[in-house]
Amino acid sequence: MTPALQLIGVEKRFGATAVLRGVDLEVRRGERHALIGPNGAGKSTLFSLIAGEQRANAGRIVLHGDDATRLTSAVLARRGLARSFQTTSVFERLPVHENLRCAVLASLRGGAGLSARWLGSARADARVAELLDALGLAHAAQREAAALSYAEQRALDLGLALAGGAHTLLLDEPTAGMNRAEAARAVDLIRATTAGKTVLLIEHDMDAVFGLADRVSVLVQGRVIATGTPEAIRTDAAVRDAYLGAHFDARFNAPGHMRRAP
Template sequence: MTATTPALELTDVRKRFGQTEIIRGVNLCVQRGERHAMIGPNGAGKSTTFNLMSGRFSPTSGSVKLNGQDIGGKPPFEIYRMGLSRSFQITNIFHRLSVFENLRCAVLWALGYRYSFWHRLSALRDARLRAEEVLELIGMTHRRHAQAGMLTYAEQRALEIGITIAGGAEVILLDEPTAGMSRSESDHAVELIRKVTVGKTLIMVEHDMSVVFGLADRISVLVYGEVIASDTPEAIRGNPKVREAYLGTTLDDAVEAA
């Protein structure tokens, strides 16, 4: 890996389910340290592309590279060990554990701990310290002992972001991180995402255009399984192909409506 090696690179990636081709030759290059958003109409293939990046799906053809290493076909846990972590649209936490316990679980594997019956979790100082660092980073120290299932929806999403970054991954995938939030909750989530991804590479799928344009350095637009544009927010806003993809609604209108 060199200094110019992209954090994540998809080259002519295709994905079929039976006879149906969902992803039709996606080419995408995300540089290290970049905040990159994927947008597009419903059914464009955004979630499928995310699943190809994280190992949930294997590409039918083409390559997916993480820091120059081919990860196409590798299981998610191996990709996680290589430095890529993701969140999901549906909040994915341990509802009966406390906020702190959720974060401690997230750091154990990254620190090299495996399933063991003779290690007391309370004795694992490095896991405790790392969990406390993330707890402070996401602003939930005051909720340390709260049962995760009793948190508000916005707090649960913040906890999930904490779980996603807890293992120290350098490439973070967030799938609709502000979905279902009020405007004030969404604004808070954006600031949290901006803070926790400093120095990391962020790739997100998001429908809220105000979040996308307020956070992303670059934006890629997917339509029918293809990337039709990948550029700066300013260039994407004025791209005629993107306007057409949104059925005649300009992105200015979409931002204002969000």
């Protein structure tokens, strides 16, 4: 089966500084794939390249069998790729319902004009109602996004990514800034709302990685040094030495730990 996403020899430089040094990565259709690595490894830069926000200096990016290396973020969104960011990107002064409705209307097919979107408003409202239920935000539909808790804003941010019916999602640290209980709920929410979709996520919280990922890739100094199941990555000596550090076993095996990598 054609992979959902392939990166082949992807390189990115900023001036003389090489950030990505020939990244090869394959994400299978329908899998949840975690990308982990130390700060400065190039994870967010890689996401920006995949999402069409920046251009690679070399290599290819393939989305569902089609070359996407030079496509813009707008074109990629129409082709079913959506991204969330480390920080929330909601419209803070709009109600939750209107945040989602704007995202749904922006994604409607059948014409880009205002009249076409207006005619699709009933369909949009039905989709918004589905999202509110799935996100657990129906109770806050008319509340301004700014009035939501941080975890609820992150849930809304996920909803904005889902609103267009994307088949491939890039989630950038979806549990960042959350306490243990909030992160656990976020993991459950992502698992439920992305069923059947392809997910590539950047994450530092190892509880989230082990709770979500089918496979994990480790990016260190701009290169993927290992890919495998969470358990295989957990026991990989090269990963331990290059990223997780000498206290790997203590962090990952202590009862009641958060399993958060450095």
